[in-house]
Amino acid sequence: MLSDIRCHTGYIAIVGRPNVGKSTLLNNLIQQKISITSRKAQTTRYRINGILTDQNTQFVFVDTPGFQTRHKNRMNAAMNRVVSQSLQDVDVVLFVIEALCFDEQDQLVLNLLPKTVPTILVVNKTDRLTDKNQLLPFLDTMAKKSDFSAMVPVSAENRTQLSTLLDVIRPHIPENPFLYGADEITDKSERFIAAESIREKLFRLMGDEIPYSTSVVIDQFSETEKLYKIYATILIDKSGQKAIIIGKNGEKLKLIASQARKEMEKSFGKKVFLQVWVKVRSGWADNASVLKQLGYE
Numbered sequence: 001m002l003s004d005i006r007c008h009t010g011y012i013a014i015v016g017r018p019n020v021g022k023s024t025l026l027n028n029l030i031q032q033k034i035s036i037t038s039r040k041a042q043t044t045r046y047r048i049n050g051i052l053t054d055q056n057t058q059f060v061f062v063d064t065p066g067f068q069t070r071h072k073n074r075m076n077a078a079m080n081r082v083v084s085q086s087l088q089d090v091d092v093v094l095f096v097i098e099a100l101c102f103d104e105q106d107q108l109v110l111n112l113l114p115k116t117v118p119t120i121l122v123v124n125k126t127d128r129l130t131d132k133n134q135l136l137p138f139l140d141t142m143a144k145k146s147d148f149s150a151m152v153p154v155s156a157e158n159r160t161q162l163s164t165l166l167d168v169i170r171p172h173i174p175e176n177p178f179l180y181g182a183d184e185i186t187d188k189s190e191r192f193i194a195a196e197s198i199r200e201k202l203f204r205l206m207g208d209e210i211p212y213s214t215s216v217v218i219d220q221f222s223e224t225e226k227l228y229k230i231y232a233t234i235l236i237d238k239s240g241q242k243a244i245i246i247g248k249n250g251e252k253l254k255l256i257a258s259q260a261r262k263e264m265e266k267s268f269g270k271k272v273f274l275q276v277w278v279k280v281r282s283g284w285a286d287n288a289s290v291l292k293q294l295g296y297e
């Protein structure tokens, strides 16, 4: 009976120095893309990077604020108590390193991890090893560095051992009702979230006036320390729809853009500068390059 099934939901942070394969790991754990970002996701203190619902367990992968190791200045910013504090609230931390590599930067990340949260060491890129026998002594050395609750060698790229990794995470996920629909995941791409925010506002504010084929393309997306700069185009089929979207004195488009901008700011945790144009592109749905930009190919 459905009511007898106990659900488990938990937050998992994937951390590690740049380039160890965190994004690849997340993408290959989630495996698919769904275009709509969760409304609820944006109300949590974390930015949700992806959700995987597997049988009775919901794995919610999060970005911890400040824990952005992509840029050097951010790495510095991450040397901060706030980071460790926010990590204390997740259920599991996946600490990703590269097989046979453990350098100063890895150590810096490790130093920030709270001792109170189960930490699983994910040893990635094992496909690169020419001699697999080297792995065991490496794991031995790693085991001495911290009290990891498990160590799992994987190849994120080849999807090797990813189901084992999920099995190792599973016991740490507490019994909780599902927070998200079983088919909900968020896309890691900020461009995608930006486009979806605009598209969602467009449909919400325009209702039936706008055909479903209308779409949004992000022309330019850049990030500075203080804000995101986003230039987007709403693509429409017929010129008659342009005036409807823009509205009298541009009011409608302004409203769409300002609501989308606010949503993005919530979701990205940063100020957003957003400019939206409306363009007629008849037959856009057949245009391969547009489809590619939209992520359909």
Ligand SMILES: Nc1nc2c(ncn2[C@@H]2O[C@H](COP(=O)(O)OP(=O)(O)OP(=O)(O)O)[C@@H](O)[C@H]2O)c(=O)[nH]1
Pocket (backbone or CB within 6 Å): 016, 017, 018, 019, 020, 021, 022, 023, 024, 025, 069, 070, 124, 125, 126, 127, 128, 154, 155, 156, 157, 158
């Ligand atoms: N050989 C191999 N390469 C991998 C594997 N996983 C990731 N990579 C490669 O490593 C590089 C970095 O991967 P990302 O997933 O972008 O790494 P990241 O940790 O998210 O990087 P940042 O966004 O800079 O923090 C990419 O070129 C990947 O293709 C793996 O299992 N094997």
